[in-house]
Amino acid sequence: MKIIFFDAHAFEQDAFERANSxxxxxxxxxxxxxxxxxxxxxxxxxxxxxxxxxxxxxxxAEVLEKLHALGVKFLALxxxxxxxxxxxxxxxxxxxxxxxxxxxxYAVAEHTVALxxxxxxxxxxxxNRIRDLNFSxxxxxxxxMNGKTVGIIGTGKIGAIVAKILFGFGCKLLxxxxxxxxxxxxxxGAEFTDLATLSQKSDIITLHTPLLPETKHLINAERIAQxxxxxxxxxxxxxxxxxxxxxxESLKSGHIGYLGIDxxxxxxxxxxxxxxxxxxxxxxxxxxxxxxxxxxTSHQAFLTHTALHNIAETTLHNVSCWATGAASPHEIxxx
Numbered sequence: 503m504k505i506i507f508f509d510a511h512a513f514e515q516d517a518f519e520r521a522n523s524x525x526x527x528x529x530x531x532x533x534x535x536x537x538x539x540x541x542x543x544x545x546x547x548x549x550x551x552x553x554x555x556x557x558x559x560x561x562x563a564e565v566l567e568k569l570h571a572l573g574v575k576f577l578a579l580x581x582x583x584x585x586x587x588x589x590x591x592x593x594x595x596x597x598x599x600x601x602x603x604x605x606x607x608y609a610v611a612e613h614t615v616a617l618x619x620x621x622x623x624x625x626x627x628x629x630n631r632i633r634d635l636n637f638s639x640x641x642x643x644x645x646x647m648n649g650k651t652v653g654i655i656g657t658g659k660i661g662a663i664v665a666k667i668l669f670g671f672g673c674k675l676l677x678x679x680x681x682x683x684x685x686x687x688x689x690x691g692a693e694f695t696d697l698a699t700l701s702q703k704s705d706i707i708t709l710h711t712p713l714l715p716e717t718k719h720l721i722n723a724e725r726i727a728q729x730x731x732x733x734x735x736x737x738x739x740x741x742x743x744x745x746x747x748x749x750x751e752s753l754k755s756g757h758i759g760y761l762g763i764d765x766x767x768x769x770x771x772x773x774x775x776x777x778x779x780x781x782x783x784x785x786x787x788x789x790x791x792x793x794x795x796x797x798x799t800s801h802q803a804f805l806t807h808t809a810l811h812n813i814a815e816t817t818l819h820n821v822s823c824w825a826t827g828a829a830s831p832h833e834i835x836x837x
Contacts, residue, residue, distance in 0.1 A: 503531070503552045503824070507554045508555050509555065517811050518818070521814035528825075539553070539559035541565050544569050550573075552575070553576070558774065561588060566588060570595045575598065577597055577599045580602060581601060582605065589834060598824055601834055607659035610738055611664045613799070614738045618734065622760070624642045627794060647672070651675075652707075653706070655700070655711055655720070657692075676695050677692050697725070701729045702728055706735075717742075718743070729758075732756070732757075734762070735760070736763075741763070763797075764800075768786065772787070
């Protein structure tokens with residue numbers, strides 16, 4: 503098949519070329535497009551039955567209707583999350599949609615803990631000081647992770663690996679999910695609890711839940727008020743889980759003591775792009791960048807060679823299944 507890749511990046515192209523070459527005679531025609539998918543750029547999919555989209559592409563009802571009119575039948579997501587796709591309208595239009603459900607949960611889990619450690623031990627500030635020949639240790643005091651209580655919201659593949667790593671650090675683990683995970687309780691002594699209790703007792707809170715209507719702004723002023731003063735909040739899941747304006751107010755008051763984010767609710771059109779020669783137009787992220795106790799990474803938690811290989815291999819496998827008339831094992835259907 504001919505596949506149009508929207509929001510294609512240099513860091514992923516080699517992995518896709520290698521995975522495609524491995525298909526031999528059954529390889530596909532890959533067309534890499536830098537533009538994000540939206541109502542204007544949908545026209546670029548003309549002549550292709552399949553498109554591949556990334557996390558900040560727009561597959562709303564309006565866009566899907568335009569794609570359908572162009573003859574597109576298949577949507578291969580290069581991500582686990584699918585909140586950027588109107589699944590109801592996709593199903594009504596007859597689209598087949600598949601994701602990459604587990605490209606590397608270890609990559610995201612490890613980045614999550616890296617943010618915790620970098621914030622705690624003030625690694626960025628310390629490194630910058632050394633470059634200025636300032637070898638003072640004043641203002642760099644951290645805390646032992648051992649013995650701290652960490653609240654994990656969402657214990658799927660990523661959340662469970664975060665629990666495993668933090669158990670090794672000697673942390674006390676609380677967790678909340680839609681259903682208890684007995685394996686976490688047996689292996690790591692994690693305690694299942696409600697969100698209010700988790701918020702009240704945790705020194706560190708980390709988010710690993712999908713963005714759904716019921717989880718949008720899960721972390722808001724009311725939830726933050728339940729947390730310990732000085733809490734560390736980490737989000738490597740979806741930006742919309744956190745009300746950024748409320749987080750900023752809590753940082754200003756000192757209620758949130760540390761914030762580490764790899765995702766941001768207004769990241770579309772911002773993350774993955776170089777604006778170093780322009781004036782930043784996003785006032786909220788500009789404000790976040792002024793806090794010394796905030797670390798922001800640009801949706802890179804997944805970015806390892808292993809993850810890129812798995813994303814490429816699974817994405818092309820999904821399309822190969824469709825090319826032969828078979829169903830992909832990773833198809834998403836709206837219930």
